[in-house]
Amino acid sequence: MTRIVIIGAGPAGMAAAIELAKAGLSPVVIDESPRPGGQAYRKPPAELDLDIAALLGREYQNYARLHADFAAVMPQIDYRPNTTAFDIGDNEVLAHSGGRLEGLRYDALLLATGAVDRVLPAKGWTLPGVYTLGAAQTLLKEQGALIGRRIVFFGSSPLLYLAALQCKKMGGEVAAVLDTNPFSGKIRALGKLMSSKRTLSQGLSYIARLKAAGVRIENGVKPVEIGGEGGVSRISFLDRRGALQHIDCDAAALGYGLRSETQLAELAGCELAYHDVFRQNFPKADADGRCGNGVYVAGDGALIGGAHAAELSGRLAAIAILADHGTAPRQDGSIPAIRRQLERLRRFQEGLASAFSLPFHGLVDLVDDVTMCRCENVTAGELRGAIRRNFGAKEVNRVKAYTRCGMGRCQGRYCGIAAAELTAIELGVTRAEVGQLRVQAPIKPLPVSAVFADRADVEHAH
């Protein structure tokens, strides 16, 4: 019997599990969170009594359907929440749960690990009250709370507008939405964005609703500093005319798109390739998510694509697993249709990545004392020093070795991309030439107690 392990119970993992269960299989699905849904379809705790339908708007139907379908197959699959995968061995996932180590052997491994916010540093970004866009959304859905009373949203992402709207719906005051992209950049990407007219009009409606509510929206901004003593009290930025402006606030949410979680793919032996539009590495896979050696990828952990694309790619990966392990492929013509829809959604995401570009050039203006690596307290000046010195670093892993940037608890999730961009700028080379931080296990904190406790080998259901 084929042993299938799925890592991640977001839309991609859930869709794959449902597809496999429909074919009579019993995959193991592990997820770090206590409830399924990942980020976009995060399920609030029942006791919170949160009106998730109001928060998700038109997305609620997909959210409800997927959760219902997943709940329906739960008796058949082995769903293991609160379980953190931290390494991949020989055809085995190493995870820990409740302080115990678990080994999960597999014939097929589907990595549906999703993504986190991509960030760029700014002066003052370590102050209490500064969070990512994803953090603002997560706090709403998990705790029914806002990151502050008067919030500024800044960065480069369609999520800026969605997160601001969600905060407003929950009674928060949105001091401003500061978009680093000039309005013209969004118009230029319109061609690719038209591949998903419904999502495009949804996105434009977010902006319209914020404007109608009197929220200040600025385009073409350059963040200068997040100021405050012991906590955020104001944001300073250059507006599109280059004038210095200040906005009082007690919290700031920032984000510059998404950063794929590819650590387990790398540990599993998948080759990663640099993608110029998304400016990050993704695992090399075929259209259905096959990486080779029994490893498959789906969702934002395969390629930034959003929740709908994650579901579709999860289904395709599951179908690929079935096909590769002895189940005859479907003849109902639905597979090409799913592939076409996925392709359309991915094209749309590329359009979004162009419309909401990463303003990496701005790193040139970072003063030396700005923190680059939050975990190890490494500054921009120290990074520059590591590159400019004798035998200076020529790629980002050497920068890490010299400065400790990326060696801390987040393992480069929140400094790695900025470090690579800064290195490329300093050396005057392309981003692709400086590489990306290599992965090390454990990819998430591993309690010492788990290392010394007896290990449990997870048996697969038959």
Added chain:
Amino acid sequence: MSVDGVMIDAHHGQSVLTAILQNAGKIRDLEFNGEPRAGFCLMGACCDCWVWIDGCRGTRACREPARDGMVISTRPSDFPRP
């Protein structure tokens, strides 16, 4: 539950992070330079909200459910203060 010896109240279902931030403006002081930190990603990826539970177990406060009787330290007991 107690945070660095001070008793605080939390609601059932809150994370340790939310419980602490309701009572204080920060989660911890960074071990390298003492600057205040209050979390960043709130989804268990950045570890900015790192605290120690019951004297020894380091954990992400945003992922840890607040529990009655918890003893939380915002610094490991045998690290020197910066």
